[in-house]
Amino acid sequence: MARQVAAFLTLLALTLAAAYFLQIAIVAKGRFEFGVADIVSCESGLLFALAGGVISRRYAFAAVVGVTYAAFWALAIHHLTASTGGGWVLDILAVNAVNIAASVLAGIAGACLGVFLRNRKRARP
Numbered sequence: 001m002a003r004q005v006a007a008f009l010t011l012l013a014l015t016l017a018a019a020y021f022l023q024i025a026i027v028a029k030g031r032f033e034f035g036v037a038d039i040v041s042c043e044s045g046l047l048f049a050l051a052g053g054v055i056s057r058r059y060a061f062a063a064v065v066g067v068t069y070a071a072f073w074a075l076a077i078h079h080l081t082a083s084t085g086g087g088w089v090l091d092i093l094a095v096n097a098v099n100i101a102a103s104v105l106a107g108i109a110g111a112c113l114g115v116f117l118r119n120r121k122r123a124r125p
Contacts, residue, residue: 004102007056008064012046015072026069026103028076030084032095034102042102045069046110053114062111073100 020027024044027037049065053094090117 002057004041004064007061008068010055011048011052011065011068012070014051015045017046018048026072026076026099027071027094028080028092029099030092030095032079032098034098038102039097042106045103046106047109047115048106050114050117052113053116055114055119056111057115057118059115061105061115062108065107065111066104069104070100073103076124 003039006038024041026041049062052065053061073096077096080092081089
């Protein structure tokens with residue numbers, strides 16, 4: 001259990017540090033766009049989840065990453081609807097569906113890859 005908590009805190013610390021210091025974060029948009037910033041965000045999310053997966057050593061951590069990234073997206077969509085004076089949440093979800101899927105799936109893949117790399121058997125010469 002301690003490894004799971006350490007992996008989750010590592011994931012949060014890396015994600016929040018990147019958002020604060022490097023300005024790499026999840027951003028909900030009012031119109032569809034999948035640009036360089038979205039690709040960098042997905043790549044960094046994959047790497048952060050990979051680091052957490054190495055610490056965790058369990059594939060169940062991938063579900064934790066998926067829920068965490070979905071929660072980050074929920075906060076971003078809430079911020080967008082609150083700052084623009086409302087709007088239909090379903091419309092904003094439809095516009096950002098590709099970005100949400102790419103982010104969450106990259107995080108899940110990173111966590112699974114981290115667990116796989118940590119758990120693989122070492123070949124003896």
